[in-house]
Amino acid sequence: MSTRILFLGGAGMIGSAAAREAVAQGAEVTIVTRSEPRRPVTDGITQLRGDVRDAAFVASLVEGRRWDAVVNWVGFTPSDVEGHVDAFRDATAQYVFISTCSVFARPVPSLPITESSPRKQPVFGYARDKVATEVFLEEAYRSDDFPLTIVRPFHTYDSTTIPILSGWTAIERMRAGQGVVVHGDGTSLWSLMHSSDFARAFVPLLGNQHAIGESVNVVSGDILTWDQIHLTLAAAAGVRSPRLVHRSSESIAVEVPGWGEVLEHDFRHTMLFDTSKLRRLVPDFAPRVSFSQGARDIIEHYETHPDARGVDETLSAAFDRLIEHP
Structure with missing residues (x-):
């Protein structure tokens, strides 16, 4: 794997696991955080400090640079990402928005849940805002050819959680x-998924042109x-x-x-999930860590x-x- 990847955030549990996996697969990884990460950063990763919600900082970040994939771990509302469409459209071949499987309607009208299951969350604030952010970015994909991939983790854990x-x-x-x-x-x-399993399923989606325009539920275990x-x-x-x-x-x-x-x-x-799309995009993936x-x-x-x-x-x-x- 010889790709250049930019993580906006990504110093938390699943972001750290994904960064380790990407480096292990040969990627060049840069992470941007507002403060010193609380988790150890893998050797070989470039660290930058800045607020990725600040338009001036983002403009300076993209100037003269281009990445194979940009992953936004810290977008929670449409206002968090609205400046990213213009900033990253020509700076990356793929913009990956980390959403959540909590966007799906409860109770789910039909099981198993697929990527096309209804999204609806009028009350639960975190999920409601993620739905709105997905919709905002999807419109940018449809109208402005923004190279979007939506990734939805579910309940992910590691030894600290x-x-x-x-x-x-x-x-x-x-x-x-x-x-x-x-x-x-x-x-x-x-369904529970260990962060290391998430990382091994997630990293092959980066730079994967078959994933552009798609949403992918990264769920297994x-x-x-x-x-x-x-x-x-x-x-x-x-x-x-x-x-x-x-x-x-x-x-x-x-x-x-x-x-x-x-x-x-x-x-x-x-909550039961159909993982057909994940298995089609990442055919070699299988979870390794039982609960x-x-x-x-x-x-x-x-x-x-x-x-x-x-x-x-x-x-x-x-x-x-x-x-x-x-």
Whole structure:
């Protein structure tokens, strides 16, 4: 792989994994961040400082430069990207917008979800703004020949990220024999993807002309119920018979208001994906990290990083109330 790639942002979990994978495949990678990245930056990556939402900075960035692919990891609203159409149209062969599979309507009218499934999110702010940004950029593709590719991750994690809302608090409660609240009846289906698997599926899309004008759901890995996700984490933490207590999303939202929006408009719904387009564009991709392995890596990371093992006492008290008063 001999491509020049510019990451706008990309110092977070999946961006860092993608940068490592791109460098491993021989790409020349530059990342632009406003501040010092919190995660280690892979050797060989060029780092620049600047605000990619600032028109003057973007103009100076593109002057005299051209990339095979520009990836925007930090576009959340149309205003974040409106200046990019003019700035990058002639500076790159491909502009990749990182969106989210949360843009799809809930409940999904028909499963499995494909790239053409309806997008609709009138309430959940993050997803609603991503829908609007996708639509803005798609119009630029149709009207101005902007070389757009939309990539939609779903629920991605690595060893530093516990993929349940209750985080390490749930692990400590399970180890102490205390109940952990799971929304609904715990049987809705969900998909998790390790960041390294995301990166191996994603990087071959960069510079891939077959992906221009396309949206691609980069989703794979294990399909699990929410009970299975909790049970797998419990097993990795050495808990054989954790106490999972089921409560409605509405009841949980009363005690934990910050969870209300994401539960009602995201986590409570079964999400299954058709990955035909991804497999057509990246035929050699297959996930390597099962959630069983991923969960063991998570527990190992937290065991060796005591500062990360925070317990939210307010959340724990809310769980106690939900368990005592159904």
